[in-house]
Each structure stands twice: as C-alpha cells, then as structure tokens.
Amino acid sequence: xxxxxxxxxxxxxxxxxxxxxxxxxxxxxxTLPVVFVEDTCMKLxxxxxxxxxxxxxxxxxxxxxxxxxxxxxxxxxxxxxxxxVVDYTKFSEALEKAEFNYTVIRRYGEAEAEFSxxxxxxxxxxxxxxxxxxxxxxxxxxxxxxxxxPQGVIGAPIEEExxxxxxxxxxxxxxxxxxxxxxRFLLGxxxxxxxxxDHFAPYIANATTPEAVTQWTDRRAHWLEHWxxxxxxxxxxxxxxxxxxxxxxxxxxxxxxxxxxxxxxxSQITHPPNESRMRAILTMLDRCGWPENDLMPxxxxxxxxxxxxxxxxxxxxTAIAPNALIDALADFVYNxxxxxxxxxxxxxxxxxxxxxxxxxxxxxxxxxxxxxxPTGYAAWExxxxxxxxxxxxxxxx
Amino acid sequence: xxxxxLAMQQSSTWANQYEQLASAxxxxxxxxxxxxxxxxxxxxxxxxxxPSFYLSEQQINQARTTVADLVSALIxxxxxxxxxxxxxxHLPDNxxxxxxxRLDNNPNARExxxxxRDTLQSDQPVDDSGKAALDDxxxxxxxxxxxxxxxxxxxxx
Numbered sequence: 378x379x380x381x382x383x384x385x386x387x388x389x390x391x392x393x394x395x396x397x398x399x400x401x402x403x404x405x406x407x408t409l410p411v412v413f414v415e416d417t418c419m420k421l422x423x424x425x426x427x428x429x430x431x432x433x434x435x436x437x438x439x440x441x442x443x444x445x446x447x448x449x450x451x452x453x454x455x456x457x458x459x460x461x462v463v464d465y466t467k468f469s470e471a472l473e474k475a476e477f478n479y480t481v482i483r484r485y486g487e488a489e490a491e492f493s494x495x496x497x498x499x500x501x502x503x504x505x506x507x508x509x510x511x512x513x514x515x516x517x518x519x520x521x522x523x524x525x526x527p528q529g530v531i532g533a534p535i536e537e538e539x540x541x542x543x544x545x546x547x548x549x550x551x552x553x554x555x556x557x558x559x560x561r562f563l564l565g566x567x568x569x570x571x572x573x574x575d576h577f578a579p580y581i582a583n584a585t586t587p588e589a590v591t592q593w594t595d596r597r598a599h600w601l602e603h604w605x606x607x608x609x610x611x612x613x614x615x616x617x618x619x620x621x622x623x624x625x626x627x628x629x630x631x632x633x634x635x636x637x638x639x640x641x642x643x644s645q646i647t648h649p650p651n652e653s654r655m656r657a658i659l660t661m662l663d664r665c666g667w668p669e670n671d672l673m674p675x676x677x678x679x680x681x682x683x684x685x686x687x688x689x690x691x692x693x694x695t696a697i698a699p700n701a702l703i704d705a706l707a708d709f710v711y712n713x714x715x716x717x718x719x720x721x722x723x724x725x726x727x728x729x730x731x732x733x734x735x736x737x738x739x740x741x742x743x744x745x746x747x748x749x750x751p752t753g754y755a756a757w758e759x760x761x762x763x764x765x766x767x768x769x770x771x772x773x774x
Numbered sequence: 775x776x777x778x779x780l781a782m783q784q785s786s787t788w789a790n791q792y793e794q795l796a797s798a799x800x801x802x803x804x805x806x807x808x809x810x811x812x813x814x815x816x817x818x819x820x821x822x823x824x825p826s827f828y829l830s831e832q833q834i835n836q837a838r839t840t841v842a843d844l845v846s847a848l849i850x851x852x853x854x855x856x857x858x859x860x861x862x863x864h865l866p867d868n869x870x871x872x873x874x875x876r877l878d879n880n881p882n883a884r885e886x887x888x889x890x891r892d893t894l895q896s897d898q899p900v901d902d903s904g905k906a907a908l909d910d911x912x913x914x915x916x917x918x919x920x921x922x923x924x925x926x927x928x929x930x931x
Contacts, residue, residue, distance in 0.1 A: 434826070441824035442814075449818075456810050459909040460803045463916045467799065470923050527789065527926065602925075 379454050382461050383435060389468050390428040396479045397421040408490040409482065413511050413529065417478035424471050431464060474528070481513040481530055488514055492538045495736065495765065496531070499551070502735045503617050504721045510554060522546045524553035541743040541758055544736070545618045545625035552610030552617075559718055563609050565709040572705055573600045580696060596644075596697055603647045608657050608703065612710040615661040619723035621740035623658045623675055626651065633687065641688045644697060652688075653698035655679060660707040665722060674748070733768050788926050791866045795919035798863045801840060802915055806908045808837035809900055816899040842894035845911065848873050849887050869918055883910065 400418055405411075438457065442450035492512045500507055508529070516523060516532040522543070523532040531550045537543065556563060564570065577597035584590040615622045630641050630651040641652040648654075662672060682688070691697070715722060726735040734742075739761060747754045811827050812834050821827045844863045847870065865873075877884045890907040893900055900908065 438826040441821065441826040444820065444824055445818050453814055453818075456814070456905065457807065459912055460807055460810075463799060463803055463912050466916060466920065467796065470920070473927075 378458055379439065379451065382458065382465065383432070385465055386428055386432055386435070386468070389465070389472055390425060390432065393421050393424045393428065393472060393475065396475065397425065400479070400482065403482065405482075406485060406487070406490050408493040409485050410508065410511060413478065414482055417475060417482060420471070420475040420478065424468065424475060427471075428468065431468075435461070477525070477530075478528060480515055481511055481528075484513065484515050485511075488535075488538050491766070492533060495538070496547070496551075498733075498768070499547070499736050502721065502726050502730075502737065503548075503551075504719055505551065505555065510551075522550050524550040526553055526557045539759070539762060541740055541761065542628070542747065543625060544740050545614060545622040546629075548614040548617045548622065548737070549610045552613035553606070555613055555718065555720070556606055556609050560606075562713045562717060563710055564605055565705070565713060569605055569702075569706055569709060570601060572702060573597060573605070576696075576699060576702060599644065599646055599649075600702070604649045605706065607648050608654070608706055609710055611654050611657050612661045612707055613715070613720070615658045616665060616711065616715050616722045617720065617726075618737040618740055619665065619667060620662060620672065620675060621737065621744050623655065623662065623672075624744040626654055626658055627675070627679060627682070630655065630682065641683065642690050642694055649698055650694075652683065652690075653703065656698075656700065657703045657707060660704060661711065664707055664711045665724065736765075739765070788922050791869070792919060792922045792926060794864060794866055795869070795915060795922060798844075798865055799912070799915045799919055801863055802844065803912055805837035805840040806912055808833055809841065809894075809908065810905070812837075813899045813905070838894045838897070841908070841911070842891050845887050845891045845894070845907075849877055849884055849891065872918075873914065886910070 397418060400414060400421070405414060439450060439454055442453050445453070489512045492514075493509065496509055496512060497507075500509060510524065510529050510531040513530055513532050514535045514537070516534050520532065521534060524530070525532070531547070533547065534543075561567075574597065577593055577600075580593040581590055581597070584593055611622070611626070633640055634643065641655075642650045644650050659672070659676070721729060723735075723737050723741075726737055730738075743758065743761070746757050750757070808829060811821075811829060815822050815827055815829070822829075840862060844865075847865075877887065886903065886907040887910075890900070890904050893904050
C-alpha cells in the first residue's frame with residue numbers, strides 16, 4: 378500500500394510538472410487572456426510545491442519508522458493510509474481544475490479566436506461589461522454550449538463559428554455570467570426563494586409517505602439550486618435575442634432524449650422541462666412587447682409539437698413547474714435586472730445599431746431564412762458569416 | 775453598467791462551503807496525523823528522537839483539542855463550535871446538522887465518537903477503536919468536500 382500511494386503522488390507531480398512545462402513553451406494567441414494562462418501556471422506551481430512537500434514528509438516518516446524495524450515500519454505506516462488517500466483525493470481535485478484550464482489553453486486556436494471576436498461584438502451590443510469569458514471548443518455536439526463561471530470559460534460545440542442558428546444559446550451562457558454577478562436582484566432580493574418555499578411547503582406538509590416527502594423536497598431543491606438560475610438565463614437570452622431564442626429552444630425540444638417518454642415535460646435535476654422553459658420564453662417575449670402576430674407561427678408550431686403522442690403531461694406537472702413562479706421570475710428579471718443592469722434588449726440593440734446589424738437581429742433573420750427558404754439557407758448563412766468576419770469593428774478589448 | 779454589487783449566490787455559497795471544508799479536512803487530517811504519531815511514540819518511545827516525531831506538548835494538545843472539539847460539536851447539538859481560533863474547525867451549519875442527524879440514527883458510530891472524545895480529553899493515547907473513529911471523521915469530511923466539488927463542477931452548464 379505504501380509504495381502504491383507513494384507512486385500515485387509521484388504520478389500527480391509528474392502530470393502537474395509536464396503541464397507547467399508545456400505552458401511555458403506554448404505560443405499564445407492574442408485573444409487568449411494572459412491572466413487565464415498565468416492563473417493556470419500558478420495553480421500548477423502551487424500544486425507541485427505541495428506535492429514535493431508531501432513526498433518529502435512521507436519519505437522522512439517511513440525512514441523514521443524504519444528505525445524500529447523494516448517490518449514494523451510497514452505495519453505502522455499503514456496507520457497513515459487514510460489520511461494519505463484523503464490528501465490524494467484533494468490533490469486530484471486541484472489537478473482536475475488545473476487540467477480543465479490547461480485543456481482550454483492547449484486547444485485554443487484560430488476558431489476560438491474568431492468566436493471570441495464575435496463574442497466581444499455581442500458584449501458591446503448588449504452593453505455588458507468585460508472581461509470576456511474565454512471561449513473554448515473543447516465541447517462536442519453532445520455537451521453543446523456550457524458556461525463555467527468560476528474559471529471564466531464558455532464552451533461551444535466545434536464548428537460553431539460557421540453556423541448561426543444555435544447562437545441564441547450563446548446568449549443563455551452569457552446569461553450565466555450575468556446571473557453570477559447579479560443573482561440577488563434577478564431573484565427579487567430573496568422574494569423568489571420565498572415564493573418557491575411557499576409553493577412547495579403544502580405539498581411537502583401534505584405528503585403521506587416518506588417517499589413523497591423526499592420527492593417534493595427534491596423538487597424544491599431543484600428549483601432553488603438550479604432551475605431559478607436556468608430560467609433566469611432563458612429569460613435574459615430572450616430579452617437579448619427575442620424570438621430567435623424561442624426557435625432555438627424549440628430546436629432543442631425536438632431532440633428526443635434517452636428517456637423518450639413525456640420528453641418536453643421531463644424534469645432534470647439541473648434543468649427544468651423544455652415545455653416550462655418555452656412558457657418562460659413566451660412570457661418574456663410578451664413583456665418585451667413582441668407583437669402577437671409576429672409570434673403566431675412559433676406559437677402554432679409549438680402547440681402542435683405539444684400535442685405529439687410522445688409528449689404526455691405528467692399528473693402533477695402544474696405543481697412542478699407552475700405559471701405563478703415563472704411569471705414572478707419573468708417580472709423580476711425584466712424589471713429588476715435588465716433595466717437596472719442596463720443591458721440592451723433586442724429592440725434597444727436595433728435602435729442603437731450604427732453601421733452593422735446587431736448579431737441578435739441577424740439570428741432572427743437566420744431563423745426566418747431557414748423557415749422560408751431552407752434550400753438556400755446554407756449558402757445564405759455562409760455569406761452572413763463572411764460578412765461578420767469582415768465587419769472589422771469587433772476586436773476584443 | 776450600473777450595478778457594482780456582487781450578490782451572494784448559490785455558486786458562491788458552494789465555493790465558500792468548499793473552502794471551509796477543504797480547510798477543515800486539512801486541519802483535521804493534520805491533527806489526526808499528530809495523534810497517530812503520539813500513539814506510535816507511546817508504543818515505541820525511541821521514535822521520539824526521530825525528525826517526523828518531534829512533537830511539542832503544545833502541538834499534541836492542540837491536535838487533541840481540535841479533534842475533541844469537533845467530535846463534541848458533532849455528538850452534542852448543545853455544544854457550539856468554538857469560534858475565533860485558527861486551531862478550531864468551522865463547518866457549514868447545514869453540514870453540521872446533517873452529521874448530527876446521521877449520528878442520531880447510528881448509535882454505534884455515536885458511541886465510538888463519545889469514546890474518542892473521552893480518550894482525547896483524558897490525555898490518553900488513542901487505541902485501535904479510537905483510530906477507526908478518527909478515520910471515520912477524516913473520511914466523512916472528505917466526502918462532504920467531494921460532493922460540493924462535484925456540484926461546483928456541474929454548476930452553470
């Protein structure tokens with residue numbers, strides 16, 4: 378056991394040092410922030426120093442125990458195994474965090490740089506303060522878009538710099554960074570937490586079996602720990618991109634997941650059902666003053682989608698994702714956040730646009746183009762991306 | 775952009791809990807190592823002259839107090855965690871409540887912890903049963919930290 382654990386620490390040290398050496402050698406593109414690379418180097422240096430100390434302490438400890446006898450040393454050393462396994466686990470977490478940053482840096486290339494320039498332009502258009510998150514294409518189609526706020530990274534699927542239709546989801550990820558800064562006011566300074574607790578309290582109190590109590594308690598926890606955030610990011614993305622975000626959510630809702638029963642009504646721990654997300658989106662479109670006529674094609678198609686045989690509403694669904702909570706959240710996000718923070722919503726962006734069309738508008742045009750001229754869409758999209766690249770006023774700060 | 779206020783939020787709460795637990799795990803792990811070394815010196819007095827086993831009375835007393843205080847707080851909800859001293863472990867309230875509930879439901883574990891507390895407070899070296907309770911303590915803190923680490927990694931996707 379001693380040799381095994383000792384070997385594990387040496388392995389960790391070797392991995393940390395190799396990554397650190399690679400980072401010293403690596404050429405860096407100008408859009409990759411220096412501070413991100415420096416922070417990663419510091420993490421790895423710190424980890425290596427800690428591992429050196431641990432390895433020296435362990436060696437000394439074993440040598441000291443050997444002064445009794447080699448056999449006793451092996452036996453007594455086992456008393457420290459649990460502590461060493463705990464240390465190894467802790468260092469694994471530190472290594473995992475450093476490896477994440479390292480992967481983002483190693484894979485950072487021209488595609489990420491180009492997408493960063495698009496992201497910088499979006500930040501300017503929506504009036505959001507920089508610094509920009511680091512863009513990474515280490516994601517794949519399954520992982521889709523994601524935001525990792527603690528490290529300041531936005532992930533997008535590979536090839537995304539060539540396609541427009543999913544970019545509304547980029548605004549959802551930007552929403553996570555906005556949420557991180559402004560959660561308190563987006564959630565009505567504690568009022569949403571109170572509303573969620575009040576909503577679930579009678580269901581928990583009236584549950585007749587321990588399983589039912591756990592089920593309702595878990596549902597409340599999903600809302601408080603994840604869903605309030607995800608709904609908020611949907612509402613922010615809708616505020617920023619308008620109807621394009623609704624079509625983007627519709628597209629995602631059209632993919633049948635592994636568990637294909639009731640799929641638009643399926644709750645996940647981290648994400649609310651797609652049906653409820655569409656309700657939130659439509660509520661925000663209404664708050665933003667989108668004309669009913671403009672929304673008719675979307676609403677009609679969505680209503681038909683809801684009626685498909687694979688979408689069956691569960692019995693307790695209205696209690697899981699109630700309109701009252703969604704409406705209240707939409708009010709807070711619209712009134713408290715979007716106005717107080719000073720984000721430029723979709724219509725503001727159109728009004729303030731000087732020379733170039735805002736990206737958010739381009740996304741709405743893209744969805745309209747797809748719906749009215751699908752055969753010519755690919756060529757049209759390629760042309761729009763070329764124009765975006767050539768706009769020139771989009772260098773990140 | 776108008777609002778400089780940084781809100782207290784779920785990710786910050788977890789990040790703070792993670793830091794608290796990482797510090798707590800380190801402090802307890804370090805203290806447990808000292809207590810085990812004391813046990814070994816008690817069995818093999820010649821070890822006391824070896825560099826890894828140079829332990830001052832103060833180090834030993836502090837390690838025993840650190841662990842005993844945490845164990846006392848876990849087994850008796852009327853005892854508050856000591857505050858304002860770096861040698862004491864501070865756990866998030868919700869985790870402390872969780873541990874207490876778990877011990878309420880596990881009389882054997884409670885008994886082991888009570889014996890451990892008594893041993894540590896009576897300045898006796900820990901025996902093998904005490905060693906098992908120390909391992910439990912370290913692993914429990916480690917598992918809580920790991921759970922929050924996973925939550926933080928998943929958050930915001």
